[in-house]
Amino acid sequence: MAFVRVRQHVNPLAHKYQTLINPLDWEKVYAQPNQPLHLDIGSARGRFLLSMAKTEPNWNFLGLEIREPLVVEANKWRDELGLTNLHYVFCNANNSLRSLFSSLPQGSLQRVTIQFPDPWFKNRHAKRRVVQPELVAELAEFLVPGGIVFLQSDIEFVAVEMCDRFAENFAFQKLGTGKWLPENPLPVPTEREMVTINKGEPVYRALFERV
Template structure:
């Protein structure tokens, strides 16, 4: 099978990503659409959610990714494993999050993960970073009270920026007294997290709860 080359960096502000995604019919996607939903923003190859969906069958899982070939491959693998609580969606989260979340049942969204997002190192590219104030507000509008947002990065300045954005919003409260979580609170680690730890490098993690 031919290997599909996928761009590492995708500019979400480019014209080709300005059209919002078509929202699927959730009753055709999930066997039980009303289960609590875990949303993974920037799911890449989707292997993290693939493991989570098998470990937690009483949750639904939705991965959002801007690189379409990764989504196609992830959904193919999901179908082969006959997982009815997992789906991946090709979209630009900057303009598709509200239509997606508004089409789901109220109080459905209960957990969000944003893990190792593209750091876009240059200041002039800061608007391309996924965690913008608008995204935080949209999550605050749709996340159930008591729901959580877990963020992590191997770039401290990105982790600090993400934490600042969530801390500045009155709907979110950072959990724990330490600056960074020593351990991942979830039962599955991403490939990037495992690779970073194996190299002996730090991972900056934080957990927020919706008031």
């Protein structure tokens, strides 16, 4: 699999990323559109979802990524592997969820992952971070009761901020007794997660349920 060179940081507030995406035709995207849906926000090169789609064929997987070359490349890999339960979309998750999901079969969205998002370290860039109150509210609207949101980052303040955003919304409750989950509850780690663990550095993980 050849890699495409892309910018590591993309400003989601830039004018070019404000165009709303059209609703998906779920019947065309997935061979079995009524399977439960796992949404990965910020899917990057898509390898995590590729592995998940192979591991859990009874789920559908949707990756959203703001860097278009990565989406083109990931969908190409999907086609080469013949996976009919996987799709990637080029969009800005902070303004496209409602239009994207307007045609979603009711009760489909059951799992959401937001993993190692761009931290945007400077306070003046805080609005560029993906987990904003508006995003949380939209996820609450589409996620089924009992559906889960899995968050993780290798940067503690980012993980804390993401957790705070979900905890502030009455539609979500945090699962687990400790501050952070000791292990990833999913069967597949991300590449960034493995690099972080191999360096002996901590990963901050949390799980929320739609109540």
